[in-house]
Structures are given as C-alpha cells and as structure tokens.
Amino acid sequence: xxxxxxxxxxxxxxxxxxxxxxxxxxxxxxxxxxxxxxxxxxxxxxxxxxxxxxxxxxxxxxxxxxxxxxxxxxxxxxxxxxxxxxxxxxxxxxxxxxxxxxxxxxxxxxxxxxxxxxxxxxxxxxxxxxxxxxxxxxxxxxxxxxxxxxxxxxxxxxxxxxxxxxxxxxxxxxxxxxxxxxxxxxxxxxxxxxxxxxxxxxxxxxxxxxxxxxxxxxxxxxxxxxxxxxxxxxxxxxxxxxxxxxxxxxxxxxxxxxxxxxxxxxxxxxxxxxxxxxx
Amino acid sequence: xxxxxxxxxxxxxxxxxxxxxxxxxxxxxxxxxxxxxxxxxxxxxxxxxxxxxxxxxxxxxxxxxxxxxxxxxxxxxxxxxxxxxxxxxxxxxxxxxxxxxxxxxxxxxxxxxxxxxxxxxxxxxxxxxxxxxxxxxxxxxxxxxxxxxxxxxxxxxxxxxxxxxxxxxxxxxxxxxxxxxxxxxxxxxxxxxxxxxxxxxxxxxxxxxxxxxxxxxxxxxxxxxxxxxxxxxxxxxxxxxxxxxxxxxxxxxxxxxxxxxxxxxxxxxxxxxxxxxxxxxxxxxxxxxxxxxxxxxxxxxxxxxxxxxxxxxxxxxxxxxxxxxxxxxxxxx
Ligand SMILES: Nc1ncnc2c1ncn2[C@@H]1O[C@H](COP(=O)(O)OP(=O)(O)O)[C@@H](O)[C@H]1O
Ligand SMILES: [Mg+2]
Numbered sequence: 052x053x054x055x056x057x058x059x060x061x062x063x064x065x066x067x068x069x070x071x072x073x074x075x076x077x078x079x080x081x082x083x084x085x086x087x088x089x090x091x092x093x094x095x096x097x098x099x100x101x102x103x104x105x106x107x108x109x110x111x112x113x114x115x116x117x118x119x120x121x122x123x124x125x126x127x128x129x130x131x132x133x134x135x136x137x138x139x140x141x142x143x144x145x146x147x148x149x150x151x152x153x154x155x156x157x158x159x160x161x162x163x164x165x166x167x168x169x170x171x172x173x174x175x176x177x178x179x180x181x182x183x184x185x186x187x188x189x190x191x192x193x194x195x196x197x198x199x200x201x202x203x204x205x206x207x208x209x210x211x212x213x214x215x216x217x218x219x220x221x222x223x224x225x226x227x228x229x230x231x232x233x234x235x236x237x238x239x240x241x242x243x244x245x246x247x248x249x250x251x252x253x254x255x256x257x258x259x260x261x262x263x264x265x266x267x268x269x270x271x272x273x274x275x276x277x278x279x280x281x282x283x284x285x286x287x288x289x290x291x292x293x294x295x296x297x298x299x300x301x302x303x304x305x306x307x308x309x310x311x312x313x314x315x316x317x318x319x320x321x322x323x324x325x326x327x328x329x330x
Numbered sequence: 331x332x333x334x335x336x337x338x339x340x341x342x343x344x345x346x347x348x349x350x351x352x353x354x355x356x357x358x359x360x361x362x363x364x365x366x367x368x369x370x371x372x373x374x375x376x377x378x379x380x381x382x383x384x385x386x387x388x389x390x391x392x393x394x395x396x397x398x399x400x401x402x403x404x405x406x407x408x409x410x411x412x413x414x415x416x417x418x419x420x421x422x423x424x425x426x427x428x429x430x431x432x433x434x435x436x437x438x439x440x441x442x443x444x445x446x447x448x449x450x451x452x453x454x455x456x457x458x459x460x461x462x463x464x465x466x467x468x469x470x471x472x473x474x475x476x477x478x479x480x481x482x483x484x485x486x487x488x489x490x491x492x493x494x495x496x497x498x499x500x501x502x503x504x505x506x507x508x509x510x511x512x513x514x515x516x517x518x519x520x521x522x523x524x525x526x527x528x529x530x531x532x533x534x535x536x537x538x539x540x541x542x543x544x545x546x547x548x549x550x551x552x553x554x555x556x557x558x559x560x561x562x563x564x565x566x567x568x569x570x571x572x573x574x575x576x577x578x579x580x581x582x583x584x585x586x587x588x589x590x591x592x593x594x595x596x597x598x599x600x601x602x603x604x605x606x607x608x609x610x611x612x613x614x615x616x617x618x619x620x621x622x623x624x625x626x627x628x629x630x631x632x633x634x635x636x637x638x639x640x641x642x643x644x645x646x647x648x649x650x651x652x653x654x655x656x657x658x659x660x661x662x663x
Contacts, residue, residue, distance in 0.1 A: 220415060225377070225380075226416075226476075227417075229382075229408065229429070230428050230429035231404075241417065244418070245418070
C-alpha cells in the first residue's frame with residue numbers, strides 16, 4: 052500500500068476492530084477445543100482456564116473413538132458433503148449458464164422459480180421426501196442425503212452464479228463459437244475458470260449447513276452404516292445425563308474436516324481473484 | 331473467394347426493431363466499412379453475418395449460398411473483437427491454433443500457418459506468453475493473428491481499434507490496410523469513427539437506426555452525400571447546415587457547406603458574423619463564427635489566421651453548396 056494513503060491512527064483503528072471481531076468469533080471455538088482436553092470436574096469448576104497438568108484428561112477423545120464407529124461417521128459426513136457440493140456446483144453452474152446465456156421463452160420465470168427455494172425451507176417437504184425415498188428404496192443410503200442437499204443448495208448457487216456469469220464477456224464466448232468450440236467446452240474451459248471466485252463462495256456457503264445438519268440424517272439415514280458425525284455425536288447427549296467430555300471432543304474433531312475444506316476453497320478463492328483477470 | 335449478400339435482413343429483440351431491412355452486396359476482396367453512431371445496430375448486423383445471432387427475417391448468403399442454418403464455425407469466417415477476447419488460459423500460440431485444431435487441420439498446416447501469421451504481425455517473441463502478459467496493442471495483434479490463421483472467406487472486425495490509444499490506433503490502422511492489400515481478403519469492418527471509415531474503406535455503408543443511409547466509396551460520400559444524416563456524419567469538422575432565407579434563396583429547405591469550403595474575410599462576404607472561438611491546430615485553424623441570423627458556422631482555415639473571439643468577419647462559400655429538400659434528401663449543389 053502506498054504511504055500516502057495510510058496513517059498510523061487509522062491502521063491501529065482498523066486492526067483493533069479486526070482483532071476484536073476475530074476474538075469474538077473464535078472465543079466459542081477455542082472454549083470447546085480447550086475444554087475437550089479437561090476432566091469433567093475441571094470443565095464445570097473452571098471452564099475458562101487452559102488444561103493444566105492436573106486437569107488434563109483425554110477421556111473425551113477415548114470415549115468418542117472407542118464408542119461406535121466414529122471414523123466411519125466421519126467418512127460418511129465427508130462423502131455426503133463432498134457429493135452434495137459437487138452436485139450443487141456442477142448443476143448450479145450449468146443452470147446459471149443457461150439462464151444467463153440463452154434467450155428462451157420463460158427464461159425469467161424459470162429463474163424466479165429456481166430462486167424461490169432460497170426463501171422456502173426444504174424441511175417443509177420432509178414428509179414428501181421421506182415417502183419418496185422409501186418408495187425409491189433409498190432410505191439409509193448416502194445418495195438420499197446427497198440428493199436432498201443438492202436440491203437444498205441449488206437455489207442460492209443458481210442465483211449467485213447466474214449473476215456472475217452475466218459479467219463474463221460475450222465476445223470471449225463468441226470467439227469460442229467461431230473457433231468451433233462446443234457449448235460444453237465454452238462452459239467448462241472459458242466460463243467456469245472466470246467465475247471461480249464465485250464458485251468458491253458458493254462452495255463455502257453450501258458446505259457448512261450440510262456438514263452441520265442433524266435433521267435429514269436423523270430422518271433419512273439413521274442407520275449405523277450411514278450415520279454422519281453430527282448424528283453420531285448425539286449419542287452422548289442424553290435426556291438426563293450428558294457426557295460433556297465426549298460431546299466436546301466430538302465437536303472438536305468435527306471442526307477439522309470443515310476447516311480443511313474451507314482452506315482448500317479459500318485458497319482457490321484468492322487465486323481466482325488475483326490471477327486470470329484478463330480483459 | 332468471399333462474397334457476401336444480405337437480403338432484407340431484419341432483427342428484433344422482443345418488441346424493439348434493431349435492424350429494419352438491410353440489403354447489401356459485398357464483392358470478393360472488397361474492404362467494406364459499416365459506420366454509424368453507436369447503438370445503430372452495426373455490431374448486431376455483424377453478429378448476424380457471423381451466425382452468432384439469428385436474423386428475424388431475410389437471408390444471408392456467403393459465396394452465393396444461404397448460410398442461415400450454418401453454425402458460425404462452419405461459415406468460414408473469422409472475427410476480431412473490440413475487447414480482443416483472447417482465451418486467458420492459452421498461450422499466444424494456443425490462441426492462434428485453437429480454431430484450426432477444432433476444425434481438424436493437420437499439425438503441419440497448423441504450424442505453418444501460425445508461423446506465417448506471427449511473422450506478418452511480428453508476434454514471434456511472444457508465442458509462449460499468456461495474453462495477460464501482453465500490452466493492449468500486442469493483444470489486438472494476437473486477435474488479428476487468430477483470424478488470419480483460419481484463412482477465412484470473410485474477415486469481420488468489430489471496432490478493433492476502440493480500446494487502443496491514439497498513436498497505436500493510427501499504427502494499427504495502417505497495419506490493417508497493409509494486411510488487406512497482402513491477403514486480398516474480403517473484410518467487413520465496423521466502426522463508429524468516420525476517420526477510420528474514410529481511411530480504410532473501398533466502400534462505406536452508413537447505418538443509422540437500423541437502416542442503410544447510403545453506400546458508396548469514401549469520396550462519393552464526401553462529395554455527394556445522399557441526405558442530411560450522411561452529410562453531417564462524414565467529414566470532420568462537421569458540415570455546416572443553414573436553413574431559412576439563405577436556403578430559400580438557393581431553392582432548398584436546408585443547405586450544407588463544408589468548413590473547408592468557406593473563406594474568411596474581414597471586409598466583405600456572403601454571410602456576416604462574430605467569431606465565437608478559434609481552435610489553432612498548427613496545420614489549420616477551426617474558426618467558429620456566430621452568424622447574424624443565429625447559426626453557428628465552422629470555418630477551416632489552412633495555417634493560422636489573426637481572427638479571434640469577438641472579431642467581426644464575413645464568410646463566402648468557395649466550394650459546393652449542397653442542397654437538401656424538406657425530407658433531408660439531397661437535391662443538388
Ligand atoms: N441481446 C440484446 N438484447 C436486446 N437488445 C439488444 C441486444 N443486443 C443489442 N441490443 C440493442 O440493439 C441496438 C444496437 O446494438 P449494437 O448492434 O450493439 O449497436 P452498435 O454496435 O451499432 O453500437 C442497441 O440499441 C442495443 O441496445
Ligand atoms: Mg458495437
């Protein structure tokens with residue numbers, strides 16, 4: 052940044068605000084991770100202190116890893132999240148391309164219809180979805196969850212991506228057409244790389260609610276073989292007693308994969324913004 | 331080989347008629363420029379010729395064959411865009427090769443044509459660079475190279491110089507003129523700049539609001555503009571238009587006199603007026619005169635003149651006085 056546009060008080064103020072926000076946002080996360088390494092007594096006695104030599108107790112982690120197939124739950128969550136993400140990004144981008152690129156009758160109406168899902172929660176249709184899944188013999192499969200989450204994520208994805216795709220130069224697409232590229236090549240090779248930042252944004256927004264969802268795994272795929280992490284962690288929360296060590300350990304572990312996925316996307320987000328900006 | 335014929339081509343976007351019936355023939359090897367104010371439908375007409383847009387009515391014929399159902403890649407045309415539209419993920423070489431590769435040309439042909447085009451356009455040092463590492467002028471040359479390698483029947487240029495700075499624009503204009511002489515190709519070139527049109531064209535097509543106003547060589551348009559629109563659009567500075575008594579005396583509704591066809595005098599002349607402003611360019615001076623009947627007239631004086639704002643002067647026509655009737659149509663000199 053140029054020296055002419057920075058001043059010390061302004062820099063301090065900006066950093067002060069950012070640091071305050073970071074602390075507020077990170078506080079609950081740090082609290083969970085910190086307490087997951089403490090004994091039950093220490094959690095209740097002094098929740099705000101770091102685990103020390105006396106209070107350190109990995110009991111939560113041993114419980115979580117010992118009880119049930121937690122690695123399996125993790126893999127289930129990953130399969131469902133990645134599968135849904137792939138579906139949302141691929142079909143969302145294709146629908147957005149069609150809406151922004153082609154003039155056809157009912158184009159606006161179709162766009163509105165697709166955007167309606169942003170306002171109407173998919174959970175309202177749970178009974179219908181369950182009946183459908185039972186009929187299609189998909190209950191207790193990963194596919195059931197992937198289908199539902201793809202449908203859930205599509206409206207926002209189509210809405211955001213079609214706005215971005217409108218900004219891709221018509222000349223570039225037309226140059227491709229004159230050179231004989233198919234519409235698919237134009238979409239995958241010319242347009243998608245240029246809307247990569249938007250894709251990363253959509254990916255992050257789509258991923259988190261899917262990973263955290265309890266509702267649909269409970270209804271559509273509660274079997275041991277398809278249980279997701281969020282559902283798996285519920286065994287430790289009882290009506291009368293809750294195994295706080297295990298719950299905190301499970302939550303701490305559940306953060307890791309989302310963090311990794313987020314880092315992957317945020318990196319491509321930054322790369323998308325800084326490179327390939329050719330007019 | 332590359333002739334083009336348009337028959338009553340029309341185009342509407344919804345209820346808006348953008349092209350309102352265009353008939354045109356372009357002979358093989360001709361350099362035709364579509365010129366007109368922005369928004370008059372030049373790009374739309376070019377995209378219809380390219381097949382990127384379907385016409386609402388009428389027919390497009392290339393080399394005598396109707397191409398209405400032929401996709402752009404099969405029309406044997408090449409197009410150069412105002413925004414260059416280079417593929418950002420491909421090198422300069424890759425950009426030039428893609429079209430041929432898609433058409434299934436043999437590797438040897440591709441290599442030979444890319445070599446030839448990069449020689450003509452002095453692109454050899456940049457062949458492996460990405461478009462993002464090139465300057466505006468270099469990018470435009472790559473875009474032209476991408477068109478040349480296809481050896482098309484028809485070159486289509488859509489305002490290729492608009493994004494370049496003034497000096498580069500003159501250079502590239504010369505390059506394009508040379509290229510036309512070298513390739514003997516049929517070129518259709520769109521611009522809103524009448525100077526580009528005058529300097530490049532064999533034949534100029536003046537468009538206004540989706541209609542052809544006049545077709546002719548640059549000198550025909552300059553000496554015998556068919557109507558007020560063409561008279562005002564071609565030539566710089568703009569032609570002076572006079573109505574009222576002066577025109578009535580000449581038996582017309584409007585008369586037009588080009589700034590270079592007026593002489594300036596301090597003693598006597600046909601019209602009297604006061605100098606409002608003088609623009610000195612060195613080689614010539616544009617003097618803006620407010621005539622006594624209220625009209626603002628431009629006079630082009632070769633070299634310098636001592637006339638300055640506030641001076642009382644007299645003007646006399648020294649060249650043709652164009653006469654136009656009530657409908658704006660030219661009726662004579
Ligand atoms: N895809 C489109 N949809 C609706 N109107 C359009 C479209 N493309 C162009 N137009 C309209 O057609 C007219 C002519 O546009 P264009 O051919 O780009 O003009 P020019 O190239 O002469 O500046 C403009 O008024 C423009 O708004
Ligand atoms: Mg245009």
